[in-house]
Amino acid sequence: MKKRTDVVVGAAILAGIVVIVVGTLWLKGSGFGREEIELEARFREVGQLLVGNTVKLRGVPIGRVEEISFERGGDGVLVKMRIDRDAPLPEDPVVILSPESLFGDWQAEIHPRAQFPRYAFAESAEPGVLPGYSLPDISRLTAVADEIAGNLAVLTDRVETAFTEQTAENIRQAIENIQIVSERLTGLVATQQEAVEEVARRLNETTATLSEAAFAVRRTMEQVDSAVANGEIAAIVGNVASASAKFDSLSMELLRASAEFRAIAFRADSAMQAMGAIAARLQAGEGSLGLLLQDSTLYADLLRTNAILQALLKDIQENPRKYIKLEIF
Amino acid sequence: MNGLWSAPLAWVGRSALELSAGFGRFGRFTASAVRALSDTGTWGRQLIEQMARLGVESIPIAVFIAAFTGIVLALQASYTFTGAVPLYFVGALVAKTMILELGPVLTGLALAGRVGANIASEIGTMRVTEQIDALETLAYDPVAYLVVPRVLAGVVMFPIVVAFADAVGIAAGWITSINLLDLSTPEFVRGVRLFFDTFDVRYSLVKATSFGLVVTLVGCFSGFGAAGGAAAVGRATTQAVVLSSMLILVLDAFWAAVLL
Numbered sequence: 001m002k003k004r005t006d007v008v009v010g011a012a013i014l015a016g017i018v019v020i021v022v023g024t025l026w027l028k029g030s031g032f033g034r035e036e037i038e039l040e041a042r043f044r045e046v047g048q049l050l051v052g053n054t055v056k057l058r059g060v061p062i063g064r065v066e067e068i069s070f071e072r073g074g075d076g077v078l079v080k081m082r083i084d085r086d087a088p089l090p091e092d093p094v095v096i097l098s099p100e101s102l103f104g105d106w107q108a109e110i111h112p113r114a115q116f117p118r119y120a121f122a123e124s125a126e127p128g129v130l131p132g133y134s135l136p137d138i139s140r141l142t143a144v145a146d147e148i149a150g151n152l153a154v155l156t157d158r159v160e161t162a163f164t165e166q167t168a169e170n171i172r173q174a175i176e177n178i179q180i181v182s183e184r185l186t187g188l189v190a191t192q193q194e195a196v197e198e199v200a201r202r203l204n205e206t207t208a209t210l211s212e213a214a215f216a217v218r219r220t221m222e223q224v225d226s227a228v229a230n231g232e233i234a235a236i237v238g239n240v241a242s243a244s245a246k247f248d249s250l251s252m253e254l255l256r257a258s259a260e261f262r263a264i265a266f267r268a269d270s271a272m273q274a275m276g277a278i279a280a281r282l283q284a285g286e287g288s289l290g291l292l293l294q295d296s297t298l299y300a301d302l303l304r305t306n307a308i309l310q311a312l313l314k315d316i317q318e319n320p321r322k323y324i325k326l327e328i329f
Numbered sequence: 330m331n332g333l334w335s336a337p338l339a340w341v342g343r344s345a346l347e348l349s350a351g352f353g354r355f356g357r358f359t360a361s362a363v364r365a366l367s368d369t370g371t372w373g374r375q376l377i378e379q380m381a382r383l384g385v386e387s388i389p390i391a392v393f394i395a396a397f398t399g400i401v402l403a404l405q406a407s408y409t410f411t412g413a414v415p416l417y418f419v420g421a422l423v424a425k426t427m428i429l430e431l432g433p434v435l436t437g438l439a440l441a442g443r444v445g446a447n448i449a450s451e452i453g454t455m456r457v458t459e460q461i462d463a464l465e466t467l468a469y470d471p472v473a474y475l476v477v478p479r480v481l482a483g484v485v486m487f488p489i490v491v492a493f494a495d496a497v498g499i500a501a502g503w504i505t506s507i508n509l510l511d512l513s514t515p516e517f518v519r520g521v522r523l524f525f526d527t528f529d530v531r532y533s534l535v536k537a538t539s540f541g542l543v544v545t546l547v548g549c550f551s552g553f554g555a556a557g558g559a560a561a562v563g564r565a566t567t568q569a570v571v572l573s574s575m576l577i578l579v580l581d582a583f584w585a586a587v588l589l
Contacts (some may be wrong), residue, residue, distance in 0.1 A: 012385045016489030019496045020530060027424065027525040052525065101415065105523055296431045 028052060031065050035085040036063065041095035041108070042076045042124040043132035049106045050098050056083045057110045062087040065108060076122050079132065090228060094121050097134040106137075358472075358550050362480060365473035381442045383479065384543070385487025388493055393437045395494035398431050399423060401503030405557060407510045409582035416512050420520025423502030428529045432495040434581050437540035440487065441573035447549040448479055449569030452552025453562035461553070476549040479541060485540025488534045495533060532588055539580050544573045 008009070029052065039055075047066060055063040063083030071078050100107040113121070113131070116241035121131035130203070281287055283296035316323050406419040419441040452475055455461050461471045497523065498576065506512040551569035 002377075007383055009377050009380045011382075012388065013485070013489055016492045020488075020492045020534070023492070023496055024527055024530045027522055027530075028527060029522050047512050052522070 029054075037080045037085050038066070039063075039081045039083055039095075039130065040126075040128065041079050041081070041130040041132040042071065042122045042126075043095075043097065043134050044076060044122045045078060045134055046077050046079060047097055047106060047134045048099070048104055049079065049108065049134075053106050053108065054100065055083050057083075057087050057089070057109045062110075063158070076124070078129070079108065083110075083201045094119075095128055095130050095132040097132065099137055115218075293327065331527040333585070352424045354554070355500045355550055358476075358553065359546065360477045360550075361472045362546070365477045368470055368473035368477070370475040370562055371470055371475035372383040372481070376472065376481055379482035380486050382447075383440075383482045384490055386536045387440050387443055387486070387557055390439055391490045391494045392497045394435050394439050395427070395432060395498035396501040398435060399427060399498035399503075400505045402426055402431070402498070403502040406508065407506070416510065416521035417523075419502070419510065419512060420517040422519030422520075423506075424499050424521040425524060425529070427498035427502070428495050428533045430581075432498055433491050433536040433540060434577065436494045437487070437544065438574055438575040439546045440540070441577060442491065442570050444483065445544045445551075446566045447455040448545060449551040449555075450562055450566045452476075452549055453555030453565040454552075456520075456553060456555045457558060459560055469589050471553075476546075476553070480545045480551055483541035483545030484538055485541075487544070488537040491533060491537035491540075508522050532584070534583050535588065536581065539584065540577050543576045543580060547573045547576065558566040 006025045039203060040287060049068065051065050051068060054061045063081050066082045067078075067079050067080040069080075070076075079097075081095075087110075089110060092113040093110050094113045094115065094116065096109050096111055097106060098109060099105070111131075113143060116133070119133045123131045176294045282290045282293055285291055291298050349388060357501050402423045403419055406422040410416060410418055410422075452461075455475070461475070464471045464474060503514070503521075506517045507514055548569045551565040551572070554564040
């Protein structure tokens with residue numbers, strides 16, 4: 001009886017221990033008899049990831065997160081995972097942490113890097129440590145959505161403030177005005193359509209004319225080209241050079257004449273100044289001529305003298321012997 | 330006027346003194362039990378038998394309670410989670426609740442009734458029938474002979490019983506989920522594993538150990554304190570169950586505040 005009790009108690013205790021150990025391992029998701037390997041990845045931060053979260057490859061659970069720790073001497077976080085040895089890891093694998101559902105449970109997914117070329121993975125200098133990237137969690141997305149919602153609320157408030165009855169009436173009026181303007185524009189377009197067509201016709205004609213002109217120009221250019229080719233232009237250029245030389249000579253002559261003319265002008269200017277001085281003296285009644293010009297008495301005396309002289313000459317002509325006595329020897 | 334105030338004051342003073350005396354007696358009793366641990370020759374022969382009586386024989390009632398608790402948890406969780414929350418959270422709720430709270434506490438309360446009452450009535454009867462005095466006359470340390478094996482049996486076996494209760498509770502929730510709810514085994518297991526941490530198991534076992542200590546120690550103390558006739562045994566039994574249950578709930582809150 002005593003021994004039976006011992007056995008029963010021993011069995012109960014052993015069974016209890018087995019329940020505790022096996023139950024814990026099962027709940028933890030440990031694989032019994034499954035060959036596993038350890039994998040490590042580096043992240044800048046790990047979001048809501050916890051030890052025990054699932055590791056997936058192409059959506060298939062292949063292991064669990066074993067340990068999360070700060071990187072020694074760095075600013076990263078290292079995550080150790082235990083995964084099935086047989087799991088076919090991709091070329092250049094990376095680990096992405098993401099929410100598994102909307103309820104806070106996260107997962108680590110192994111992907112080929114090429115699948116996510118835009119993600120800035122946290123690289124590690126340690127060999128064998130996979131690069132990792134953590135997606136924003138729901139709370140962050142919710143915060144952004146909340147901010148957007150706040151902005152929308154502000155915008156709505158402003159629209160409500162701005163959009164009064166008067167604003168609505170103004171908008172309605174504006175719409176009516178636009179409608180009227182549109183109708184007028186339609187009429188104007190209809191009216192102007194013929195004019196536009198005429199313009200277009202003339203434009204066509206002008207274009208044809210221009211085409212002809214262009215053709216003529218092209219023909220002229222061809223002729224010029226031909227002339228150049230025949231040496232006519234060279235002769236013309238030679239003639240132009242000769243004329244230019246002559247023109248240079250003429251120019252020199254003109255320069256010389258211009259210098260002489262400048263001297264003549266200078267002398268003329270001096271003569272004019274002298275004439276001015278004489279005129280001034282005449283004006284002032286200086287000298288005989290001035291007195292003659294200014295004093296009528298002198299003029300009258302001069303006239304009388306002249307008359308006397310004429311009478312005297314007449315008398316001398318008529319009676320030379322009276323005045324001239326010619327004796328020879 | 331003096332009579333009007335003196336009676337309540339006297340009652341308060343008497344109660345405070347009795348409480349202090351009770352704490353003192355309980356402290357002395359606990360100290361004597363610790364001292365009696367060295368008397369292995371006396372309590373060693375009793376230990377296995379007490380483990381069988383207090384532990385192994387308590388497993389069916391603990392498992393029964395846990396099974397129905399698991400069923401109810403699964404059904405109530407599915408009722409609560411209808412709509413936005415995915416149904417696999419039933420597994421998470423059943424496992425977390427069973428391991429952290431209901432497994433240890435319900436088992437502790439059940440064993441407080443079964444084991445605590447058993448110990449208090451047995452030792453109380455021995456006390457009122459002077460069997461304990463006879464043990465002392467035969468040079469047996471009654472604490473080493475009666476208290477230590479029971480307390481040790483409680484401390485060792487309560488975690489075992491609670492482990493069975495946790496496992497059966499989760500299993501009952503699982504069976505309920507796949508039979509009565511639109512939930513598959515992988516979904517339930519996913520939910521169970523979703524928030525599981527090995528700390529949960531340690532927490533559950535620590536609570537169970539403390540409950541075992543309290544239930545057996547209080548049962549022994551109440552039985553040892555019985556004085557008088559059969560009525561004293563009844564009072565001791567009632568006191569053991571009530572006090573153990575209260576202390577279980579106090580310890581439950583204490584461990585939650587300290588460990589979580």
